[in-house]
Amino acid sequence: MFRRYLIKRILNGIFIYVVLIFLYSLLFNTTNEKTMKDQIEESIRVEASKLKNFTSDQVQKHILERRAFKYRIYHLDRPFFERVIWRTIDTLVFRFGNSTNILSARGDREVLRIVLEVMPRTILLFTTGILFEVGLGIWLGLKMAQKAGGPLDRTTSVMTMIVEGMPTWWLGMLMIMLFAYLVPIFPSGGMHRLPPPHGVLRIVDLLYHMALPLITLVFINTWAVAFLTRNIVLGILQEDYIMAARARGLPERRVLFGHTMRTAAPPITTIALLSLLASVFGNIVFEGIYSWPGMGNLYWVAVQRNDLPVLMGLLSVTTGLYVAGLVALDLIYGLLDPRIKVGGRA
Amino acid sequence: MRGENLSYWLKDFWSEFRKNTSGLVGLAFLGLFAAAAIFEPLLIPFAETNRKWRDITYWDDNPKSAPPAWTNWFASRKSAVSTVLRASETTEERSDGVRLVRHSFAYAFSYDRPPLDIIVHFKGSGNIPLIVGVQRPDGAELELFREQATVNDGEDVRIPLGKAAKSAVFDFAKGYEPEEATADIDIGQIRSVNVLFARAQEGMLARPEPLRGRYTFTLTVMLLDEASRIDEPRVVISGGVSGILGTDNSKRDLWSGMIAGVKWALLIGLLTAFVAVALGVVYGIVSAYFGGWVDAVMQRVFEIFVNMPLLPILIVMSAVFRPSIWFMILMMSAFFWVGPVKTVRAIALQIKEETYIEASRALGAGSARIIFRHMVPLLVPYSFASMALYVPGAVVYEATVSLLGLGDARIVTWGQLLRDALGGGAVLNGLWWWVVPPGISIALMGMTFAFIGFAMDKILHPKLRTR
Numbered sequence: 001m002f003r004r005y006l007i008k009r010i011l012n013g014i015f016i017y018v019v020l021i022f023l024y025s026l027l028f029n030t031t032n033e034k035t036m037k038d039q040i041e042e043s044i045r046v047e048a049s050k051l052k053n054f055t056s057d058q059v060q061k062h063i064l065e066r067r068a069f070k071y072r073i074y075h076l077d078r079p080f081f082e083r084v085i086w087r088t089i090d091t092l093v094f095r096f097g098n099s100t101n102i103l104s105a106r107g108d109r110e111v112l113r114i115v116l117e118v119m120p121r122t123i124l125l126f127t128t129g130i131l132f133e134v135g136l137g138i139w140l141g142l143k144m145a146q147k148a149g150g151p152l153d154r155t156t157s158v159m160t161m162i163v164e165g166m167p168t169w170w171l172g173m174l175m176i177m178l179f180a181y182l183v184p185i186f187p188s189g190g191m192h193r194l195p196p197p198h199g200v201l202r203i204v205d206l207l208y209h210m211a212l213p214l215i216t217l218v219f220i221n222t223w224a225v226a227f228l229t230r231n232i233v234l235g236i237l238q239e240d241y242i243m244a245a246r247a248r249g250l251p252e253r254r255v256l257f258g259h260t261m262r263t264a265a266p267p268i269t270t271i272a273l274l275s276l277l278a279s280v281f282g283n284i285v286f287e288g289i290y291s292w293p294g295m296g297n298l299y300w301v302a303v304q305r306n307d308l309p310v311l312m313g314l315l316s317v318t319t320g321l322y323v324a325g326l327v328a329l330d331l332i333y334g335l336l337d338p339r340i341k342v343g344g345r346a
Numbered sequence: 347m348r349g350e351n352l353s354y355w356l357k358d359f360w361s362e363f364r365k366n367t368s369g370l371v372g373l374a375f376l377g378l379f380a381a382a383a384i385f386e387p388l389l390i391p392f393a394e395t396n397r398k399w400r401d402i403t404y405w406d407d408n409p410k411s412a413p414p415a416w417t418n419w420f421a422s423r424k425s426a427v428s429t430v431l432r433a434s435e436t437t438e439e440r441s442d443g444v445r446l447v448r449h450s451f452a453y454a455f456s457y458d459r460p461p462l463d464i465i466v467h468f469k470g471s472g473n474i475p476l477i478v479g480v481q482r483p484d485g486a487e488l489e490l491f492r493e494q495a496t497v498n499d500g501e502d503v504r505i506p507l508g509k510a511a512k513s514a515v516f517d518f519a520k521g522y523e524p525e526e527a528t529a530d531i532d533i534g535q536i537r538s539v540n541v542l543f544a545r546a547q548e549g550m551l552a553r554p555e556p557l558r559g560r561y562t563f564t565l566t567v568m569l570l571d572e573a574s575r576i577d578e579p580r581v582v583i584s585g586g587v588s589g590i591l592g593t594d595n596s597k598r599d600l601w602s603g604m605i606a607g608v609k610w611a612l613l614i615g616l617l618t619a620f621v622a623v624a625l626g627v628v629y630g631i632v633s634a635y636f637g638g639w640v641d642a643v644m645q646r647v648f649e650i651f652v653n654m655p656l657l658p659i660l661i662v663m664s665a666v667f668r669p670s671i672w673f674m675i676l677m678m679s680a681f682f683w684v685g686p687v688k689t690v691r692a693i694a695l696q697i698k699e700e701t702y703i704e705a706s707r708a709l710g711a712g713s714a715r716i717i718f719r720h721m722v723p724l725l726v727p728y729s730f731a732s733m734a735l736y737v738p739g740a741v742v743y744e745a746t747v748s749l750l751g752l753g754d755a756r757i758v759t760w761g762q763l764l765r766d767a768l769g770g771g772a773v774l775n776g777l778w779w780w781v782v783p784p785g786i787s788i789a790l791m792g793m794t795f796a797f798i799g800f801a802m803d804k805i806l807h808p809k810l811r812t813r
Binding site: 160167173282288 | 368649650652653654655656657658659661662663665666737738739741742743745746749750751752764767768773774775776778781782784785788789790791792793795796797800
């Protein structure tokens with residue numbers, strides 16, 4: 001049963017991704033084509049300047065031929081709708097083309113490579129963050145639920161609302177000012193010290209550079225997870241079977257972890273992960289503050305240098321990751337909560 | 347009948363809301379923000395902040411990167427506070443058709459650090475010989491600057507004494523310094539304002555000690571004919587500390603920028619939330635009401651929107667289209683509407699089955715009438731509560747897009763202040779007065795609406811009340 005659900009959900013995810021890419025191609029068609037044409041013109045100009053022993057007429061003719069040829073292979077001579085379809089297909093098979101000025105570490109201008117280069121760093125930072133956030137958040141939420149209405153519960157509820165509208169990147173700026181300028185105990189940014197050390201030291205150095213961004217992320221996101229856990233756990237604690245367990249004289253720890261968490265785990269995990277996933281993509285530019293060389297930072301660089309091909313490639317990859325994340329969440333939920341698998345319908 | 351219903355409902359609502367402390371706190375903050383937006387002209391010292399935020403000359407008289415004035419309370423050595431002096435006394439003498447007008451400006455100096463610069467300003471017209479002088483607390487009178495100014499009609503004349511009075515101040519100091527000390531001093535290196543406010547003694551050029559007391563600056567002009575005139579004479583003291591929130595590295599007054607940003611934050615947040623929720627509620631109801639294939643299609647469209655990573659799309663769209671603030675609000679609304687759809691659809695599915703809907707359909711009411719007269723009003727309370735919850739998101743997103751430099755360059759928003767702060771090196775130079783206030787305001791704005799939203803949510807969904 002679960003396999004059917006799995007396949008259905010994955011196919012659905014792919015369908016949505018294709019539609020989204022199509023929408024992007026439609027929306028940004030004019031800009032994309034302008035960049036493509038500019039790039040074609042540039043490459044033709046370079047070619048033409050290499051031509052020797054040609055009369056100007058011949059050069060002119062050559063340019064026209066080359067242009068027509070390039071337009072044909074990139075389908076720029078087709079009607080509008082067909083061009084959009086071709087752009088969609090290009091994006092779907094990861095043919096993002098070349099950047100206008102950003103270079104990959106190896107020095108080439110292939111957008112796909114540039115994006116793939118930075119992707120692992122973003123994943124590293126944010127997954128580590130999510131692990132801490134979920135762990136800490138659930139622990140804190142349980143503490144809150146145990147003594148609902150107590151001082152801890154109240155403070156945490158207020159904190160949830162205080163950080164609700166606080167931009168992560170702003171907190172990042174503050175953190176840098178506090179811990180890199182005022183009390184210089186952390187580096188102000190980057191991923192490694194220069195030149196990067198080798199071996200075990202390299203990992204230590206990485207963790208050292210990751211500390212401040214991580215603290216920032218965890219500080220902003222943990223409260224909401226805690227608040228959510230508290231609400232769900234509190235709801236379950238009022239159920240009859242908890243009362244029964246307590247009446248049987250089970251120790252409170254077992255009631256909490258054995259009985260309550262068994263029921264609370266699926267919704268907490270999924271809702272928490274969902275909100276965290278949203279927060280990852282809502283806070284991605286925060287990397288730029290710490291010059292953490294991930295996708296968020298690449299958004300900054302691409303915007304600053306007005307590199308549209310990189311932006312477009314980045315957007316497609318980001319969307320892919322987001323959709324994949326949502327699919328994965330649904331699957332996790334299906335695994336944790338047996339009720340979901342059966343009908344496939346809520 | 348309808349009006350009575352509404353007022354009854356509001357009364358009921360208010361009596362519930364009053365019990366919620368955090369809701370009241372939120373409401374109080376909202377009141378503060380609204381007041382700041384309404385009374386903006388009274389609150390900001392620089393009246394043309396909105397129009398001239400990016401006009402460097404407008405801010406030229408301010409000190410650069412100066413901390414707020416109140417930091418003096420905590421400083422061991424007090425800096426002079428930036429201020430504008432108006433003429434305290436004006437005398438006019440007339441002889442042979444020539445008027446000799448003399449404006450005096452009293453300045454009480456009681457700090458440890460002298461001002462950074464003193465700037466004499468006036469507007470006027472004609473060919474005007476002028477003299478700027480000062481009388482120091484120790485009785486010394488100095489002529490600082492003398493010029494034959496040619497002023498076009500209404501033009502603003504600006505005389506920065508830091509530059510203009512160098513030689514006069516040097517001559518004054520020479521009277522107290524031993525000759526060998528002054529011999530090899532480069533006149534261009536003299537900080538004339540520091541010397542002007544220094545005790546007249548040996549070493550006043552190298553190690554000036556502040557001389558506290560009452561300084562009187564004078565601007566004496568000779569008006570040669572009846573057409574010549576000068577208006578609005580003033581002396582700007584450009585101090586080491588300035589205003590309520592200090593200045594940035596382009597000399598802009600940050601308090602003015604902050605207050606000017608309030609109305610935009612409110613507008614962006616509320617308008618986006620309103621449009622988005624209105625769209626979402628109608629979408630959800632229509633989807634539920636018609637059911638069948640309409641519902642199926644609408645849910646698919648909804649699903650696609652849910653799967654969009656909002657901020658990245660906003661960034662790319664802003665980078666491509668360079669939107670104005672209004673287009674920005676529209677773009678955000680176009681993505682935020684998905685929020686309430688699911689709940690609204692669920693509620694609407696229940697309402698749809700009520701007998702009175704069936705009754706009105708039997709009476710021949712059209713779909714539009716049923717939806718807007720019988721279903722939408724029932725969802726108004728819910729939509730209000732959820733509206734409040736979308737405001738923080740909208741404000742933060744606009745700030746983030748502005749942070750990347752893609753904001754509307756014709757307005758002042760908190761996000762743009764933070765972008766300038768980041769670009770201006772405020773973070774690594776510790777200019778906290780530039781970084782902290784805009785961020786706090788964004789967070790406060792978010793908190794305000796979170797408080798209100800959660801409070802309303804609790805009242806409108808009693809099931810969520812946990813205790």
